[in-house]
Amino acid sequence: MATIYQVSELAGVSLATVSRVMNNNVRVSEATRNKVLQAMEQLGYRPNSIAQSLASSRSNSIGILVSELHGPFYGEMLTGIEAEFRAAGKHVIIAAGHSERATEEDGIEFLLSRNCDALILHVEAVSDQYLIDLSKKQTPFVLLNRQITALADRCISLDNELGGYLATRYLLEQGHRHIAYIAGPMWKTDARDRFHGHQRALAGYQLTAEEALFFEGDFRETGGSKGLQALLASGRPFSAVVCANDEMASGALTAARELGYEVPADFSVMGFDNVNFAYYTYPKLSTIDYPVSAMGQMAARWVLQQVYQQSSIEVQQIFDPHLIPRDSVAEAAVT
Amino acid sequence: MATIYQVSELAGVSLATVSRVMNNNVRVSEATRNKVLQAMEQLGYRPNSIAQSLASSRSNSIGILVSELHGPFYGEMLTGIEAEFRAAGKHVIIAAGHSERATEEDGIEFLLSRNCDALILHVEAVSDQYLIDLSKKQTPFVLLNRQITALADRCISLDNELGGYLATRYLLEQGHRHIAYIAGPMWKTDARDRFHGHQRALAGYQLTAEEALFFEGDFRETGGSKGLQALLASGRPFSAVVCANDEMASGALTAARELGYEVPADFSVMGFDNVNFAYYTYPKLSTIDYPVSAMGQMAARWVLQQVYQQSSIEVQQIFDPHLIPRDSVAEAAVT
DNA sequence: TTGTACGCGTTATCAC
DNA sequence: GTGATAACGCGTACAA
Numbered sequence: 072m073a074t075i076y077q078v079s080e081l082a083g084v085s086l087a088t089v090s091r092v093m094n095n096n097v098r099v100s101e102a103t104r105n106k107v108l109q110a111m112e113q114l115g116y117r118p119n120s121i122a123q124s125l126a127s128s129r130s131n132s133i134g135i136l137v138s139e140l141h142g143p144f145y146g147e148m149l150t151g152i153e154a155e156f157r158a159a160g161k162h163v164i165i166a167a168g169h170s171e172r173a174t175e176e177d178g179i180e181f182l183l184s185r186n187c188d189a190l191i192l193h194v195e196a197v198s199d200q201y202l203i204d205l206s207k208k209q210t211p212f213v214l215l216n217r218q219i220t221a222l223a224d225r226c227i228s229l230d231n232e233l234g235g236y237l238a239t240r241y242l243l244e245q246g247h248r249h250i251a252y253i254a255g256p257m258w259k260t261d262a263r264d265r266f267h268g269h270q271r272a273l274a275g276y277q278l279t280a281e282e283a284l285f286f287e288g289d290f291r292e293t294g295g296s297k298g299l300q301a302l303l304a305s306g307r308p309f310s311a312v313v314c315a316n317d318e319m320a321s322g323a324l325t326a327a328r329e330l331g332y333e334v335p336a337d338f339s340v341m342g343f344d345n346v347n348f349a350y351y352t353y354p355k356l357s358t359i360d361y362p363v364s365a366m367g368q369m370a371a372r373w374v375l376q377q378v379y380q381q382s383s384i385e386v387q388q389i390f391d392p393h394l395i396p397r398d399s400v401a402e403a404a405v406t
Numbered sequence: 407m408a409t410i411y412q413v414s415e416l417a418g419v420s421l422a423t424v425s426r427v428m429n430n431n432v433r434v435s436e437a438t439r440n441k442v443l444q445a446m447e448q449l450g451y452r453p454n455s456i457a458q459s460l461a462s463s464r465s466n467s468i469g470i471l472v473s474e475l476h477g478p479f480y481g482e483m484l485t486g487i488e489a490e491f492r493a494a495g496k497h498v499i500i501a502a503g504h505s506e507r508a509t510e511e512d513g514i515e516f517l518l519s520r521n522c523d524a525l526i527l528h529v530e531a532v533s534d535q536y537l538i539d540l541s542k543k544q545t546p547f548v549l550l551n552r553q554i555t556a557l558a559d560r561c562i563s564l565d566n567e568l569g570g571y572l573a574t575r576y577l578l579e580q581g582h583r584h585i586a587y588i589a590g591p592m593w594k595t596d597a598r599d600r601f602h603g604h605q606r607a608l609a610g611y612q613l614t615a616e617e618a619l620f621f622e623g624d625f626r627e628t629g630g631s632k633g634l635q636a637l638l639a640s641g642r643p644f645s646a647v648v649c650a651n652d653e654m655a656s657g658a659l660t661a662a663r664e665l666g667y668e669v670p671a672d673f674s675v676m677g678f679d680n681v682n683f684a685y686y687t688y689p690k691l692s693t694i695d696y697p698v699s700a701m702g703q704m705a706a707r708w709v710l711q712q713v714y715q716q717s718s719i720e721v722q723q724i725f726d727p728h729l730i731p732r733d734s735v736a737e738a739a740v741t
Numbered sequence: 742t743t744g745t746a747c748g749c750g751t752t753a754t755c756a757c
Numbered sequence: 758g759t760g761a762t763a764a765c766g767c768g769t770a771c772a773a
Contacts, residue, residue, distance in 0.1 A: 085744045121459045122766030140484040146476030351656045353688040420760040457750030
């Protein structure tokens with residue numbers, strides 16, 4: 072591989088000048104610039120990004136930590152992030168955290184050891200305090216889908232409470248009064264927020280969440296099917312179930328069918344996230360849209376703005392969910 | 407950040423010795439090793455991976471190019487890859503190729519410019535010749551899901567022909583004789599191979615694929631629904647449809663329902679890939695399993711073996727698909 | 742506008 | 758076993 076030195080030799084200029092035309096910072100005369108460009112061309116020169124990093128102490132790499140690489144959710148997120156950075160000539164290093172504290176901390180350590188210029192973290196298990204401590208170190212980071220007051224300016228998140236509210240309000244508007252709830256793991260803040268939105272919507276109708284109609288799931292399909300079975304087994308009547316995400320809703324749909332119920336004739340089902348398979352369930356899932364790709368993109372922009380000084384970029388920190396009515400919710404039968 | 411120099415100073419040894427204990431290659435006396443270790447600990451020393459890379463001309467990074475980051479397929483693949491490399495202390499740089507020639511070549515260029523030690527490529531649009539040329543350059547690479555004779559030792563792929571064969575043979579065994587086929591884009595080799603398998607299975611029963619019962623789709627849900635409509639519109643009777651992937655099968659399922667047909671009562675539907683949502687369609691999709699995560703992992707192992715000399719690792723290059731019977735296929739009605 | 746010289750934090754090749 | 762010291766390829770004061 073040709074080096075900057077060989078280019079300078081061929082072009083008959085000094086090595087510093089070559090460097091200058093590459094980072095067209097300082098003014099270089101057109102004549103010499105062309106000489107250099109031509110020499111580069113001729114040698115098929117490509118800068119060694121590692122040497123650049125060492126000299127400039129910028130790796131031009133951004134570390135991304137997500138819970139999982141598979142599943143319908145994180146792929147969307149990564150798409151938004153990668154596209155934005157690639158266009159800016161930065162590259163993305165990924166690691167998976169698997170929603171476990173040790174693995175997440177490990178992943179962060181790993182990315183840090185890789186000299187990332189910044190981190191984009193979608194972490195769930197790590198403590199607030201850990202992140203606050205981390206914020207005192209050199210490497211800047213953004214938090215996706217998490218709210219920490221002390222770190223408010225680095226958080227990009229969905230208004231989950233509003234989403235939960237919208238879901239349940241929609242069912243109430245359709246006349247439902249006995250609404251069951253299959254929650255996510257309640258140690259996760261988004262799961263809690265969604266449930267709080269649910270409660271607020273109920274309160275607006277002078278209702279309150281019944282304990283018998285609550286089930287704590289795991290955000291996975293099995294949680295949804297188990298949840299539905301438990302709710303049915305409770306004997307407590309309900310005409311609608313809201314699930315804290317689409318995967319559980321899908322599980323609930325399957326379980327309902329297997330137990331001989333028909334959705335939405337026997338009861339309605341609401342999801343949350345609007346992952347892409349939500350359109351392909353049967354019946355098509357009514358849900359709450361989570362603009363995850365846009366949020367990933369926004370996290371990337373935050374980095375571009377804060378770390379790479381691209382000041383022209385605007386950053387939005389809170390995103391609003393909205394309702395996607397489809398076929399899994401019907402009006403409540405008049406009683 | 408502490409440097410190796412400060413460690414050497416505190417430990418009272420030379421900088422070279424510190425380097426030695428880090429890469430515990432050469433023998434260092436227990437006494438000095440402990441002194442160094444202790445000094446590292448005390449300073450919270452962490453090696454600068456970029457400087458290491460520059461000096462050793464190894465970036466310890468592997469570039470991954472996939473078609474898309476979202477969707478049910480690539481996420482699985484990345485999971486297998488990331489886990490394997492992370493355990494080996496390597497890191498993964500990702501780029502998306504979007505199945506377009508220019509973007510794919512661009513992505514490869516991008517990864518190359520990042521000084522990756524190796525590349526794992528899942529490319530579809532780039533020509534064989536381009537890859538053959540690439541193989542003559544320095545950076546080694548593996549090809550996932552692609553067979554090129556000249557590059558046979560770098561290919562890790564599924565026996566797509568066998569998969570296509572298994573799918574159709576299963577339907578034949580269930581008594582179906584009029585079998586429609588919704589193919590992937592025929593410029594993709596895997597799409598062609600799967601179709602060839604289909605033909606071979608038919609030939610085994612003295613049958614041949616009818617042109618009226620063939621539709622070329624796009625591997626996406628819309629392709630499946632359009633395909634089914636076209637097949638139905640052809641007027642040609644059939645009792646089963648095999649789709650070249652699960653997403654098209656899902657589209658076909660939805661279209662069938664919307665047009666008032668019942669699967670598998672009116673006709674059976676076969677998928678291919680066994681992506682995770684295949685279990686959550688209605689009816690549950692009978693399909694062919696594609697061990698994509700295992701294959702991703704294997705690609706990572708290839709790199710570990712070939713590039714990082716971890717000779718103890720075994721590499722398997724061809725993977726066999728197998729049948730997953732579920733609910734979308736039934737026996738053909740006796741005629 | 743252009744060139745010189747040093748530094749970035751390691752690894753690796755010599756000697757000792 | 759251990760210590761100098763020269764790379765690695767580039768950025769960047771500072772000087773010219």
